[in-house]
Amino acid sequence: MKLLQRQGCYKLHQITNVIAGNIIGHSLCSYLLKEAQKSTRIINHCLSKVSIRTVTTASIRQRKYGTVLLNSLKQGTQYSDGHKGWLFKQSINLFSNGTLFENQSDVEELLKLWTKKFEEEGVSEPRTSAELIIAHALGKKMLHEVPPEYTVDLSTNLVIQELCQRRLQRVPVQYIIGEWDFHDLVLKMKEPVFIPRPETEELADFVCDFIKSSNLQNGKFLDIGCGSGAISLHILNSFKTITGVAIDKHNHACDLTRGNSRNLGLNERLNVHQIDIFEKDTVEKLQEYLPFDVVISNPPYIPTSDIDSLEPEVERYESRDALNGGKDGLDVVRQILYLAPQILSVGGQIWLEVYLGEPEMIKELVKENKSIIYLTTLKDFTKRDRFCVLEVQ
Amino acid sequence: MVMQRINYCFGKNLYRIKQKWNPVMTWCKYSHMLSAVREPCGMLQTRKGLLLSQLTVRCRTLQTLVGVETILNSGRHRRPLQKCCMRNELLIFTRGYASLQNIDDGLLIKYLDSLNKEYNDIFELYQTGKKTKEMASRRVFLEPIVDVYSGMKEKYNELEELQLLIEEDEEMKTMAEAELEAINQQIDDMKQQILDILVPDLKYDKNDAILEINPGVGGEEAKLFTLDLCNMYQKYISYKGWSVETETSLSKESGGLAYARLLISGYDVFKTLKYESGIHRVQRVPETERGGRIHTSTSAVSILPQPTEIDIVINPNDLHIDTFKSSGPGGQSVQKNDTAVRLTHTPSGVVTSSQESRSQIQNKKNAMNRLREKLYEIEFNAQMSTMKSQRKVQVGTKGRSEKIRTYNFPQNRVTDHRIHHTSNIQGILSGEDVLDELINQLHEESRKETLIEMLQEFESKGSL
Numbered sequence: 001m002k003l004l005q006r007q008g009c010y011k012l013h014q015i016t017n018v019i020a021g022n023i024i025g026h027s028l029c030s031y032l033l034k035e036a037q038k039s040t041r042i043i044n045h046c047l048s049k050v051s052i053r054t055v056t057t058a059s060i061r062q063r064k065y066g067t068v069l070l071n072s073l074k075q076g077t078q079y080s081d082g083h084k085g086w087l088f089k090q091s092i093n094l095f096s097n098g099t100l101f102e103n104q105s106d107v108e109e110l111l112k113l114w115t116k117k118f119e120e121e122g123v124s125e126p127r128t129s130a131e132l133i134i135a136h137a138l139g140k141k142m143l144h145e146v147p148p149e150y151t152v153d154l155s156t157n158l159v160i161q162e163l164c165q166r167r168l169q170r171v172p173v174q175y176i177i178g179e180w181d182f183h184d185l186v187l188k189m190k191e192p193v194f195i196p197r198p199e200t201e202e203l204a205d206f207v208c209d210f211i212k213s214s215n216l217q218n219g220k221f222l223d224i225g226c227g228s229g230a231i232s233l234h235i236l237n238s239f240k241t242i243t244g245v246a247i248d249k250h251n252h253a254c255d256l257t258r259g260n261s262r263n264l265g266l267n268e269r270l271n272v273h274q275i276d277i278f279e280k281d282t283v284e285k286l287q288e289y290l291p292f293d294v295v296i297s298n299p300p301y302i303p304t305s306d307i308d309s310l311e312p313e314v315e316r317y318e319s320r321d322a323l324n325g326g327k328d329g330l331d332v333v334r335q336i337l338y339l340a341p342q343i344l345s346v347g348g349q350i351w352l353e354v355y356l357g358e359p360e361m362i363k364e365l366v367k368e369n370k371s372i373i374y375l376t377t378l379k380d381f382t383k384r385d386r387f388c389v390l391e392v393q
Numbered sequence: 394m395v396m397q398r399i400n401y402c403f404g405k406n407l408y409r410i411k412q413k414w415n416p417v418m419t420w421c422k423y424s425h426m427l428s429a430v431r432e433p434c435g436m437l438q439t440r441k442g443l444l445l446s447q448l449t450v451r452c453r454t455l456q457t458l459v460g461v462e463t464i465l466n467s468g469r470h471r472r473p474l475q476k477c478c479m480r481n482e483l484l485i486f487t488r489g490y491a492s493l494q495n496i497d498d499g500l501l502i503k504y505l506d507s508l509n510k511e512y513n514d515i516f517e518l519y520q521t522g523k524k525t526k527e528m529a530s531r532r533v534f535l536e537p538i539v540d541v542y543s544g545m546k547e548k549y550n551e552l553e554e555l556q557l558l559i560e561e562d563e564e565m566k567t568m569a570e571a572e573l574e575a576i577n578q579q580i581d582d583m584k585q586q587i588l589d590i591l592v593p594d595l596k597y598d599k600n601d602a603i604l605e606i607n608p609g610v611g612g613e614e615a616k617l618f619t620l621d622l623c624n625m626y627q628k629y630i631s632y633k634g635w636s637v638e639t640e641t642s643l644s645k646e647s648g649g650l651a652y653a654r655l656l657i658s659g660y661d662v663f664k665t666l667k668y669e670s671g672i673h674r675v676q677r678v679p680e681t682e683r684g685g686r687i688h689t690s691t692s693a694v695s696i697l698p699q700p701t702e703i704d705i706v707i708n709p710n711d712l713h714i715d716t717f718k719s720s721g722p723g724g725q726s727v728q729k730n731d732t733a734v735r736l737t738h739t740p741s742g743v744v745t746s747s748q749e750s751r752s753q754i755q756n757k758k759n760a761m762n763r764l765r766e767k768l769y770e771i772e773f774n775a776q777m778s779t780m781k782s783q784r785k786v787q788v789g790t791k792g793r794s795e796k797i798r799t800y801n802f803p804q805n806r807v808t809d810h811r812i813h814h815t816s817n818i819q820g821i822l823s824g825e826d827v828l829d830e831l832i833n834q835l836h837e838e839s840r841k842e843t844l845i846e847m848l849q850e851f852e853s854k855g856s857l
Binding site for chain 1 (some may be wrong): 717
């Protein structure tokens, strides 16, 4: 920054900052910026400082600046020298031939446009992706909340463009819009923290039923591998007196869980710790909370051999550590079962979500084990065995 | 059965009511009048105190005489007791049992006699130890009627004696006549009680309700009228102290409503509103009309009881759940953003779906609720169509296509075509006592018709 100022390019820095923040997604603008990048190192430097991530969330709040910028570019006689002048000239060109306004359209048109584009690029779920992104850019959850004739203004249009560009790179919609629903909660989502699946919603529901039926409303639970904190937060939201501990191997997941719990006002009853359960001192770290009444986990359970055949959304963007369950997919499950007798009270239960076929393998695992018994297997909404319930004796 | 009736003038005698009611309820805040209720020895069957909060609203808005009726003896007869407590007291007290005037007294007594006989038969069988389930339930049903009826017979005897007295003794005449009137009044009261017991509640009367209003013929004007109706019902709902969730879709052009759906919950909601179902017609000069001509448009109101989970039990095995199909192993290996859910109920073939939420499980819950509503509607319609009746006041789908009411703005009147009752339009649209009175009259009319139907059936069969 100081360097830039010294070079007397402060104004230019400002412009590029705003551009990067708002109109980078527009096809012509990105072209424009590309040219600018080529022609000047300074702009290049500025751009490298603005990460695309900030674009998506910040720009929605500040999208009006996009219009302001374009307006100032339109009148911008003050930037008439050098590269600035080039930018100015380009923008005047854009305005004079009306290219920028061509995209000002209603929701229905936009939806068609982007659905088609996604289809062409082979993005999965083209229609819903486009719907969700457009709705998000308009500040809504779902597109049916927006009337189809609603006219999208220019700056929003540019935001949508930017977000959809990311979808074309197969980024999961949840990461693009930065949030997702889990039961009736809205949770923030952040790359590369694992996105909760509908099966996990079911698991959380089953656990809530169990807590209710065995009167553990004042109990304590442990969520191993909390990710975005979805399971813990749903339980805390369902029972007003229960307390919990959520642990994850990664700091980014712990931070996200903390953030989500704060947003929902549930942080007082949830302790979040960064703990890798494969480390030897796990039990000592949890000492102050012991014993737990129930342990819930959606551990990584995909066998390593299957990892490479995953969809690009999962494979490229979600944390491997949240998916890879080792050779037979049971590495983490084994460790949980090893720890369980030390951290659970007698009669405490373990609730797990696992891969197809794994419930049988787990049954085999605990056959020899005297301290843990296998209680039951529950089915998911596709009526396949998905959830395991075990109990410590 | 001993009945005590407490009639108080609200306002002036507030503290007297308070004293009398103290064993019956907890007086919370004076300003809120009757805001909380405790069940006195499990006798007053009030749900969440709504009865009394209703009363409160009435008192506040009407500022008028309130009749409060309560039974202070043993809780032996649940049924009549509930009845007495739940009746909309005010009109019954002030309008003097209009509903009984057209009923053939002789036939009613004959009917009651046969019921009495039946009860005695059952009682004898009971004592000999031959019990069946049907007998037991019949006995529970008959017992209060017989109780009141025996009281009524006593009164009739007294009445005869008095009449003899009047004929014999000229001096006693004035005194006896006053007493005569009192006894007649008591007999009327008892008849009313019997009427209440005899005309049973529908299965769904206690349920919450879903009220839907759709504009019919008349374009934008019909949509504007739909808005008026929706406002009217919302005011009525707050007048009754119910709670409501509203779902509307606004028409852009005129600002009217293209659709309105009110989920109403509270005390006796379906029972109260069930006669609102039908076509409501409006005659007025629309705002959009420049020539000053009067237009006629309609709105269709339909009301359905809201199912509870207990009413409709859905076996999970009967459900076929469609979600976004993925061929793979599911779980962590699939990352989808399509959360739409479609449910198929295999035995009935009913299909519902939901895609409102980004959470699949929420969508599933929504779809389940919708499925429950649909199955309930089917069952409800089936029950309604088995109700044979020539009644003018019809309930549910039977009367849905029928024009029930006209709102005539130029003549400032609302006419209900079923009972030929006319009220002023502002009163009705303000959704307070005038509408309440109309609804109550419909109820009385319906009750009367049910009773007449019962008596006719009894007459044609000769016995039960």
